[in-house]
Amino acid sequence: MRLRISNRRLARSMGGDLSIFIFLGLGALYMALPMIYAVSQAFKPLNELFIFPPQFLPRHPTLNNFSELFILMAQSWVPITRYLFNSLFIVIAGTAGNVLFGSLCAYALAKHDFPGKGLINTLVLFSLMFAGSVLVIPRYLIMSYFKWINTYSALVIPAWAATLGVFLMRNFIDHMVHDSLLEAARIDGASEFYCYWRIVMPIVKPAWLTLIILSFQQLWGDQGTLFLYSEELKPLPYALSQIMGGGVGRAGVAAAVSVILMVVPITVFVWNQSQIVQTMGTSGITGE
Amino acid sequence: MSAVVTPEKQVAEGSAQIRPGRLKTLWQNMKANKISYLFVGPFMVLFAIFVVVPIAVSVGLSFTYFNMIEPPRWVGWSNYLTLFLEDDVFLIAVKNTLFFAAITGPISYLLCFVFAWLINELKPKIRTILTLLFYAPSISANAFMIWTVMFSGDAYGYINGVLLYWGIVDKPIQWLLDPTWMMPIVIVVVLWMSLGVSFLTFIAGLQGIDPSFYEAGVIDGIRNRWQELWYLTLPMMKNHMMFGAIISITNSFAAAEQLQALTGNTPTDWATWTVMQHINDYGYVRYEMGYASAMAVLLFLTMVLVQRLVQRLLRKIG
Structure with missing residues (x-):
């Protein structure tokens, strides 16, 4: 489908295409070089991390850093699999609620008209601009009122109230779902919930797939040290960053850790994007 | 393409402003829309508890002295006066924040859009690879720490190593300790990881535009890609x-974590x-x-002000 479009767009000059190519190429270099360097560091033996002049790529690539990391992980007081489970639970539960509650609210904001809608829109917009770290203390008090300190809830449930999702979903529902489609469904007797679940959500699949990634990124990066103090509840990035803080002797292991911390979100992202591409390929339905 | 407004609803709303029984009409109007409240309800309850109440609490606290041990003591505007009259470091922080935001805000915003727009024209496979490449720095948690290795102040730092090896400098430069270099480096790193939320949203948004829309545009006399961008896409x-503008504003005005990780707790x-x-410090x-x-209240008001200005600019598009 895409091909047909790029063929049709004839109004493209050679010079324009060339400068775009150069611009994209420079951008890609700027993005990729530090990432490649980060990966290359992880495959260098410890003595190559501290040589002059420093080398961009390892001369004698080794997996030692990774095997050392696995030994360290195996010695962990709390089994490393427990940290992994904690991370998975927090990320999946948090993201699921964020997408569900956010999109329900966004559907009503985009396609319904009701008293108070303007106020909600304004609140959602403004709340995005209030410094999050000042809210930690009031939040802490609220959590202790609910007795959620040191439970998964302290990380999962506030994620359901993340405003970014509502804002994003509202824009996409507004743009991609035609009013006439919903009208027709309503005339056929579809309930509002049916409209939301069977018509709106499939059409805006790219939007909630994008939201999944954003939510994942948010929750995966949260080491949870503010609300969790039991070691066995803490997430994997926390455990790995503890290993990283081991000084010069652990420099190689630290590089391996940062590669692992990188690979997980990137894998999720690749899966996610393949889903989006698939949706785009199959659904010409957005325009009825 | 805004919400569905049926004629009945419009009448009801219009009359709500004229008739004396306003509250009653409003109540009826709310009852007629109770399904909408079911949809927004779950989120709004969570939002109220975890966002609105904490914001209200901290606005209230800004007029008190509160050390988290004793109960808050009312001090009126004193905190605000101290900020501007006595806190020299705050004034430096304001200057730095404005400078940093003025550069990273617009540039990151433009980069997000331009890259998304250019990538969107490519074939699916290349598009996916480039999207991954551009988004990777932002998604991979603390990958930006590699920059501290690259700009390390000793000869093992990659940049210093290369410069020394080529004989451009004769002693290593303290990149992250020398005030001449600190801000530029921080900006380079923050821009490097700025293709995040907005970038992905723009890509998804561009993908969501119906292709037939462009075909219609060609018939309507769109000549080149600039016209297409200005009159159709934007x-x-x-x-x-x-x-995207809001994300850029919040990211650039509220930047702290990466800066602190790069240049330390006391730059x-x-x-x-x-x-x-400064907020985190206090x-x-x-x-x-x-x-x-x-x-935080002052920072919030600044961001709202900037957001209003940007909104006004964006209205002029197309």
Whole structure:
């Protein structure tokens, strides 16, 4: 489908295409070089991390850093699999609620008209601009009122109230779902919930797939040290960053850790994007 | 393409402003829309508890002295006056924040859009690879720490190593300790990881535009890609553009974490000290929540002001 479009767009000059190519190429270099360097560091033996002049790529690539990391992980007081489970639970539960509650609210904001809608829109917009770290203390008090300190809830449930999702979903529902489609469904007797679940959500699949990634990124990066103090509840990035803080002797292991911390979100992202591409390929339905 | 407004609803709303029984009409109007409240309800309850109440609490705290041990003590505007009259470091932080935001805000915003727009024209496979490449720095948690290795102050730092090896410098440069270099380096790193939320949203938004829309545009006399961008793409992307602008504003005005990780907890001459770092310093290190909240309120008002200005600019598009 895409091909047909790029063929049709004839109004493209050679010079324009060339400068775009150069611009994209420079951008890609700027993005990729530090990432490649980060990966290359992880495959260098410890003595190559501290040589002059420093080398961009390892001369004698080794997996030692990774095997050392696995030994360290195996010695962990709390089994490393427990940290992994904690991370998975927090990320999946948090993201699921964020997408569900956010999109329900966004559907009503985009396609319904009701008293108070303007106020909600304004609140959602403004709340995005209030410094999050000042809210930690009031939040802490609220959590202790609910007795959620040191439970998964302290990380999962506030994620359901993340405003970014509502804002994003509202824009996409507004743009991609035609009013006439919903009208027709309503005339056929579809309930509002049916409209939301069977018509709106499939059409805006790219939007909630994008939201999944954003939510994942948010929750995966949260080491949870503010609300969790039991070691066995803490997430994997926390455990790995503890290993990283081991000084010069652990420099190689630290590089391996940062590669692992990188690979997980990137894998999720690749899966996610393949889903989006698939949706785009199959659904010409957005325009009825 | 705004919400469905049936004629009955319009009448009801119009009359709500004229008739004396306003509250009653409003109540009826709300009852007629109770399904909508079921949809927004779950989120709004969570939102109220975890966002609105905490914001209200910290606005209240900004007028108190609160050290988190004793109960808050009312001090009126004193926190705000202290900020501007006595806190020299705050004024440096304001200057740095404005400078930092003025550069990273617009540039990151433009980069997000331009890259998304250019990538969107490519074939699916290349598009996916480039999207991954551009988004990777932002998604991979603390990958940006590699920059501290590259700009390390000793000869093992990659940049110093290369410069020394080529004989461009004769002693290593203290990149992250020398105020001349600190701010530029921080900006380079923050821009490097700035293709995040907005970038992905723009890509998804561009993908969501119906292809037949462009075909119609060609028939209507769109000549080249610039016209197509200005008259077709940008107007369709308006909501997303506003969304991206808000993300750029919050990221650039509230930057702290990456700056602190790069140049340390007490940067030389406060050269990379931002308002957000000052807030965290007073909130978590000195336990003066009232004072920290006052700064948060000011930062919030600044962002709202900038957001209004940007909104006005964006209205002119297309």
